[in-house]
Amino acid sequence: MTTVPLRRAVLLVLREKAEVVHSDSTGAVLHSSTMAFSVPSVIRLLRYIRVPYRRRIPLTRVALMRRDGYHCAYCDRRAETIDHVIPRSRGGQHVWENVVAACRSCNHRKADRLLEELGWKLRVTPTVPRGIHWRLINGDHHTDPLWAPYMARVKV
């Protein structure tokens, strides 16, 4: 199970590389000059083909909190904020390897200082998450209800 843009899903069906399992619940129909076509919501590939995807998982708040399990990287309490390990004001980048979930208190105490300056240590090394389920997490906000039974098979 993976998600693909609608345009790609339609092309896969038109090229007979996939079949429609569920049409879109809104009953939307696409029209071309020669045919009408129910908007697919779930398609099944008829044979394995590689579905290309962006190599790097987009860094979002939701995805970061999932990666770190809502645990503060410094004290393990519940995290509500995003902390740049090397502060942006000190040249730190907004990338997976430099962001961690942090509680408000640690984030506030750390401010724009480096860990060495505070004598703090990270509980975990921040890394780029890998695996197809990370793409689904970022799609949470526009998940079609019809996808639920398929999504359930993906361990998130």
Ligand SMILES: [Zn+2]
């Ligand atoms: Zn904390």
